[in-house]
Amino acid sequence: MTDQRLTARIAIVTVSDRAASGEYEDKGGPGAEAWLREVVTSPMEIARHIIPDGREGVAAKLRELAELGSDLILVTGGTGPSPRDQTPEAVIDVMDKELAGFGEEMRRASLLEVPTAILSRQTAAIRDASLIITLPGNPSAIATCLNAVFAAVPYCLDLMGAGRIETDPAKIKAFRPQGK
Numbered sequence: 370m371t372d373q374r375l376t377a378r379i380a381i382v383t384v385s386d387r388a389a390s391g392e393y394e395d396k397g398g399p400g401a402e403a404w405l406r407e408v409v410t411s412p413m414e415i416a417r418h419i420i421p422d423g424r425e426g427v428a429a430k431l432r433e434l435a436e437l438g439s440d441l442i443l444v445t446g447g448t449g450p451s452p453r454d455q456t457p458e459a460v461i462d463v464m465d466k467e468l469a470g471f472g473e474e475m476r477r478a479s480l481l482e483v484p485t486a487i488l489s490r491q492t493a494a495i496r497d498a499s500l501i502i503t504l505p506g507n508p509s510a511i512a513t514c515l516n517a518v519f520a521a522v523p524y525c526l527d528l529m530g531a532g533r534i535e536t537d538p539a540k541i542k543a544f545r546p547q548g549k
């Protein structure tokens with residue numbers, strides 16, 4: 370993988386009617402960015418976005434971010450059972466492949482903290498060379514969920530032909546078979 374881009378392009382999308390309208394301050398986007406800056410040691414460009422709930426708007430944003438060459442797209446919010454929670458449907462609309470294990474493992478970790486974690490339909494998927502990971506809207510879910518799955522993210526990006534990510538092994542020990 371000698372041609373791998375060494376600066377990862379990362380997009381963070383907060384999906385929330387109330388954060389998008391300014392009714393409350395978005396804590397999810399800054400929380401996800403702070404988590405990444407703690408854990409990722411390799412160069413990265415991070416862009417944050419706040420959009421309202423809704424299948425078409427979320428799908429359009431995901432298409433745009435994939436088209437721009439995002440390596441990793443973290444989406445927070447809109448994964449639950451309420452009528453306006455349509456993030457998983459938007460992911461289905463745009464994905465080439467689903468990585469269902471991400472959702473299973475994130476829910477398993479969250480269920481150790483809160484029984485309503487089972488209400489999140491969060492998942493991960495690939496569109497073009499972008500890895501999309503969806504997280505629940507509650508900002509406290511971000512660390513729980515990313516801690517549960519992030520060890521597999523760098524190698525996933527390698528396999529997809531996306532940018533390279535290195536992590537601080539004291540925080541997340543990225544697993545690359547044969548130490549690649």
Ligand SMILES: Nc1ncnc2c1ncn2[C@@H]1O[C@H](COP(=O)(O)OP(=O)(O)OP(=O)(O)O)[C@@H](O)[C@H]1O
Nearest residue numbers: 383385386387388394395396397446447506507508
């Ligand atoms: N981006 C965010 N920033 C700060 N707090 C949030 C954010 N998203 C959710 N929360 C908090 O987590 C709680 C549960 O999130 P949930 O997704 O259910 O919000 P919601 O009721 O669907 O409303 P909305 O989609 O407008 O944020 C909310 O009541 C809110 O306090």
Ligand SMILES: Nc1nc2c(c(=O)[nH]1)N[C@H]1C(S)=C(S)[C@@H](COP(=O)(O)O)O[C@H]1N2
Nearest residue numbers: 446447448449479485486489505506507510
């Ligand atoms: N770790 C964690 N997971 C969680 C939660 C939480 O507080 N922490 N909230 C749950 C609840 S109450 C809901 S409704 C779903 C969906 O949230 P969302 O619609 O904001 O994405 O996430 C669930 N997963």
